[in-house]
Amino acid sequence: MRSLRSEKNIRHYKSAPYLGIWDFYVLLLIIFLSTIALKYYLAPEEGKFCTVYVAGEEVLELPLSVDTKTEIPGTHALLTISGGGASITENDCPNKICIKTGFVSDAGGVIVCAPNKIVVRISGEKSYVTGVHG
Amino acid sequence: MLYRRSASRAYKGVILIAFAVILSILIPIFSASCNARTHILTGNAFGSYYSVEYMGDNRDDELRELISALDEAFAVNGSGDIASINASPVGKSVKVNSYTFRALTLAFEIGCASDEAFTPAAYPLTELWAFAPDNYIGAANSIPSEESVGQTLKTVGTEHFALGDEQTVTKLTDGAGLDLGGIGKGFAADEVSELLGEDLLVADFGATFRVTAPVKISIQNPRGSNLVAEATVSYSSVATSGDYQRFYVVDGVRYNHIMGRDGYPAGHFSEDPVISATVTSPSAALSDALSTAAMVLGNSDELSRLLEKYDASCVLFTETERFTVGNTPFEFIPQK
Known part of the structure; x- marks a missing residue:
């Protein structure tokens, strides 16, 4: 303990610069890695199912993994599932906002057609509901 | 010299840390993309x-x-x-396939154990009350007379049929009829599970579930569209019976399709009848049949004894109250 703070022991700290080239490299690496990590962790969850509601009633639940085209029951809208995303590709509504929304594939994504009261919701997990059917 | 050595040590440390960080990012990405393929088969069966x-x-x-x-x-x-059994005359043995025979054997067993609270042999009542597939229209002007209910009740029960050794079924009473509606969907889910083994994730037959993978299942509000309870279950089955799909109203009274032991719809003479019963048990056929029995028995000692016998549990809803019987995995969702 007695000689720890002697001039001889701390001489090289005094001669070294405050920040060396390696400090700079380490800083760069940390910034680089945290940018990658953030991008990965903040990426939206991929949707797995799409649920279609007409006037608040659930009418369809389809997996996004199977490409298909189907008319939404009770409407003249055509739901197209392709490449893991869903979109409304035909509809008789006046403004066609739902069609312009295009393909939605992230969990939480929504396509709305206000005139025909259609809501298409993308979810990451299937919801199982027990009840009486038929 | 000292300075140089510490710098090279720092360099090695950084490489190691960088390597670890890159691995921790890449491993989940690769493992997610290597998942085994999942199949989903959908269709229509059992109405x-x-x-x-x-x-x-x-x-x-x-x-x-x-x-x-x-x-x-x-x-x-x-x-x-x-x-074929229903159409055949009294005393004639009808040879059935192994599925039907096993389903009937199980249904008769549960019928006996529940003292016919669940019975596969109440079809004459189902027809009388106009809940059969060919006479149910969702409405009625009148209900059957007390006399006709009493007459029909004499042909109801598993004692009016005999199961033979070689997959044969014999009708013993004229007018008796079988109906596997209360157990068929669950039985099918069990057969699918038997066929697929560990490969099965979820078999869903008209909201009667048999699951292997852990999934969250919610119970629908019998008088609304929101969810009232939920549970995460695996290697289990869940089935619900209720008065809210097949029913009609006559003079302000609701009549549902589940027939009680007195020949009237389940809960007809109860002040606060059960309107939804959800059963969890190891087998979907059991859950299916026991949920029907729970509608008939209500929150009673008889029900808890029956559920205990089959290692099952139940969540019951009446118009005003909710009950759990046995060790159910379901938890009620707080309502706003």
């Missing part, structure tokens, strides 16, 4: 829909064949086993 999710090789054709064979055998109309 409702079905959906089977499973992993491994594609076995859609095999499953479709099994399900349509069960659907045909259990239908009360057509030329399947149950329709």
Whole structure:
């Protein structure tokens, strides 16, 4: 303990610069890695199912993994599932906002057609509901 | 010299840390993309829909064949086993396939154990009360007379049928009829589970579930569209019976399709009848049949003894109250 703070022991700290080239490299690496990590962790969850509601009633639940085209029951809208995303590709509504929304594939994504009261919701997990059917 | 050595040590440390960080980012990405392929088979059977999710090789054709064979055998109309038994005269043995025979054996056993609270032999009442597939229209002007209910009740019960050794079923009383509606969907889910084994994820037959993978299942509000309870279950089954799908109203009174032991719809003479019963048990056929029994028995000692016998549990809803019987995995969702 007695000689720890002697001039001889701390001489090289005094001669070294405050920040060396390696400090700079380490800083760069940390910034680089945290940018990658953030991008990965903040990426939206991929949707797995799409649920279609007409006037608040659930009418369809389809997996996004199977490409298909189907008319939404009770409407003249055509739901197209392709490449893991869903979109409304035909509809008789006046403004066609739902069609312009295009393909939605992230969990939480929504396509709305206000005139025909259609809501298409993308979810990451299937919801199982027990009840009486038929 | 000292300075140089510490710098090279720092350099090695950074490489190690960088390597670890890169690995920790890449491993989840690769493991997610290497998941085994999941199949989803959907269709219609037992007057409702079905959906089977499973992993491994594609076995859609095999499953479709099994399900349509069960659907045909259990239908009360057509030329399947149950329709043949119902159409056959008293005393004539009808040879049925192994599915029908096993389903009937189990249904008769639960019928006995529940003292006919669940029974596969109440079809004459179902027809009398106009809940059969060919006479149910969702409305009625009048209900059957007390006399006709009493007369029909004499033909109801498993004692009016005999199961023979070589997969034969014999009707013993004229007018008696079988109906596997209360157990068929669950039985099908069990057969699918038997066929697929560990590859099965979820078999859903008209909201009667048999699951292997852990999934969250919610109970629908019997008087609304929101969810009232939920549970995460695996290697289990869940089935619900209720008064809110097949029913009609006459003079302000609701009559539902589940027949009580007195020949009237379940809960008809109860002040606060059960309107939804959800049963969890190891087998879907059991859950299916026991949920019907729970509608008939209500929150009673008889029900808790029955559930205990089959290692099952139950969530019951009446108009005003809710009960759990046994060790149910369901938890009520707080309502706003």
